[in-house]
Amino acid sequence: MTGSLRTISDRVRDGSSSAVAELDRCLERIARDDGPIGSFQCTGADAARERAEAVDRRIAAGEDMGPLAGVPIAIKDNIVSRGEPTTCGSRMLEDFHSPYDATVITKLIEAGAVPFGKTRCDEFAMGSGTEYCAFGPVHNPWDLDRVPGGSSGGSAAAVAAELCPASLGSDTGGSIRQPASLCGVVGIKPTYGRVSRYGLVSFGPSLDQIGPFARSVEDAALVLQAIAGEDIHDSTTIDSPAEDFTTSLHEPIEGLRIGLPSEYLDAHNDDAVNAMVHAAVETYRGLGAEIVDVTLPLTDVGIATYYVIGPAEASSNLARFDGIRYGRRVEPAAGEGLFELYARSRGEGFGPEVRRRIMLGTYVLSAGYYDAYYKRALQVRRLIRREFEDVFRRCDVLLGPTTPAPAFRIGSISDPLAMYLCDRYTVNANIAGICGISIPAGCTEVDGKPLPLGLQLQAPALGESTLLRAARMYEAATNHHEARPGSNA
Ligand code: GLN
Numbered sequence: 286m287t288g289s290l291r292t293i294s295d296r297v298r299d300g301s302s303s304a305v306a307e308l309d310r311c312l313e314r315i316a317r318d319d320g321p322i323g324s325f326q327c328t329g330a331d332a333a334r335e336r337a338e339a340v341d342r343r344i345a346a347g348e349d350m351g352p353l354a355g356v357p358i359a360i361k362d363n364i365v366s367r368g369e370p371t372t373c374g375s376r377m378l379e380d381f382h383s384p385y386d387a388t389v390i391t392k393l394i395e396a397g398a399v400p401f402g403k404t405r406c407d408e409f410a411m412g413s414g415t416e417y418c419a420f421g422p423v424h425n426p427w428d429l430d431r432v433p434g435g436s437s438g439g440s441a442a443a444v445a446a447e448l449c450p451a452s453l454g455s456d457t458g459g460s461i462r463q464p465a466s467l468c469g470v471v472g473i474k475p476t477y478g479r480v481s482r483y484g485l486v487s488f489g490p491s492l493d494q495i496g497p498f499a500r501s502v503e504d505a506a507l508v509l510q511a512i513a514g515e516d517i518h519d520s521t522t523i524d525s526p527a528e529d530f531t532t533s534l535h536e537p538i539e540g541l542r543i544g545l546p547s548e549y550l551d552a553h554n555d556d557a558v559n560a561m562v563h564a565a566v567e568t569y570r571g572l573g574a575e576i577v578d579v580t581l582p583l584t585d586v587g588i589a590t591y592y593v594i595g596p597a598e599a600s601s602n603l604a605r606f607d608g609i610r611y612g613r614r615v616e617p618a619a620g621e622g623l624f625e626l627y628a629r630s631r632g633e634g635f636g637p638e639v640r641r642r643i644m645l646g647t648y649v650l651s652a653g654y655y656d657a658y659y660k661r662a663l664q665v666r667r668l669i670r671r672e673f674e675d676v677f678r679r680c681d682v683l684l685g686p687t688t689p690a691p692a693f694r695i696g697s698i699s700d701p702l703a704m705y706l707c708d709r710y711t712v713n714a715n716i717a718g719i720c721g722i723s724i725p726a727g728c729t730e731v732d733g734k735p736l737p738l739g740l741q742l743q744a745p746a747l748g749e750s751t752l753l754r755a756a757r758m759y760e761a762a763t764n765h766h767e768a769r770p771g772s773n774a
Pocket of ligand 1: 410412455457458
């Protein structure tokens with residue numbers, strides 16, 4: 286057991302442990318347990334040890350770094366850092382070493398944390414199972430035959446298997462909340478602009494946000510606190526007053542208005558998922574919250590809208606990986622020219638799902654189709670935003686499932702559309718730019734094994750304090766977050 290972030294930082298600060306010792310504890314666990322899970326692409330041990338030694342030196346010099354001092358935090362493989370390669374789960378970037386650190390890495394280091402390693406993800410963060418990682422899939426620690434969710438599956442699985450106390454992921458349409466749900470950990474998709482994207486390899490820059498995974502709401506809040514804030518390197522970051530997300534965590538939620546959208550209790554959801562939502566409603570009622578019945582009819586068009594906007598942005602972002610400016614270069618054969626160099630480099634560098642997104646995106650942006658698809662998707666985006674604004678006049682947070690079903694078997698979903706529908710309940714938060722969290726909400730037994738279910742809460746833009754307080758109160762009332770893979774099998 287690696288302990289809560291406060292326990293770790295307390296022992297690092299009082300000298301009974303050290304940042305190096307905490308890092309070594311994680312590296313040992315990874316060496317021992319990660320083989321069958323495969324959550325790490327690399328551990329970056331050398332760079333991480335240097336960062337940990339620097340923390341120990343700062344502590345020895347009398348600096349008080351607060352609750353992240355010496356806490357090892359694993360990083361998704363699409364966030365650049367100087368010490369280790371960044372592959373984005375793609376052959377295209379197999380040998381890519383960034384010359385700079387992402388802002389979130391710099392901020393974690395400033396806060397005394399030790400960012401380390403790279404966790405596996407779907408190629409360029411496109412997927413819902415981490416099966417589309419060019420270097421091998423990640424396995425769910427609760428059942429190794431199943432996916433951990435995606436695209437930040439490595440970050441979620443590593444925290445669930447207690448290989449590290451916290452990690453970072455990115456969420457464009459659900460890639461933090463969905464794997465958090467399937468792995469039984471906490472995952473936060475912050476408000477768009479809350480956290481700098483500088484150094485996150487772009488997928489859909491109007492949708493992407495970096496956020497934390499941890500085993501409790503408080504731990505996740507502490508990491509979010511450290512990485513949030515305006516950044517001159519990312520003009521979309523919000524200049525909001527510094528907030529302490531942890532101060533109000535333990536305040537009662539009596540009178541809090543919790544909206545229950547009827548669309549979230551869909552007949553196509555797994556029965557256990559709907560039962561979990563009903564039980565959560567009762568828990569919140571017991572805590573004194575007011576449950577408000579609401580409707581969000583545009584839930585149904587979220588996936589269609591996302592799969593126009595996301596691929597459109599991806600197709601133009603990924604144009605830079607052409608074998609010349611960035612990425613794998615495959616030399617043309619004799620007699621061939623520049624076009625073949627591009628085509629071969631991109632054809633060999635990108636996997637099938639990334640190619641599909643590039644084709645979709647190029648299609649919806651092309652002359653003659655732009656108005657019918659891309660422009661219309663932007664109009665629907667505005668309607669989705671407005672729908673949330675309206676509903677948040679009647680309630681403070683929204684409650685529902687994170688995913689329609691628990692973790693599926695590796696290789697069991699071959700239809701891309703079926704895969705896309707895993708994000709039915711998560712994409713609209715990205716489309717609207719609001720914040721969301723997935724928290725452990727108990728298990729359902731499938732084939733004799735317990736599989737975690739996640740409860741999703743959503744709050745308006747910059748509503749993280751309320752979101753986290755509501756999540757923390759559920760956690761305290763249920764203790765579902767204490768269930769670990771194997772412990773109740
Ligand atoms: N699963 C979604 C997709 O494939 C979301 C990915 C993400 O949030 N990065 O696009």
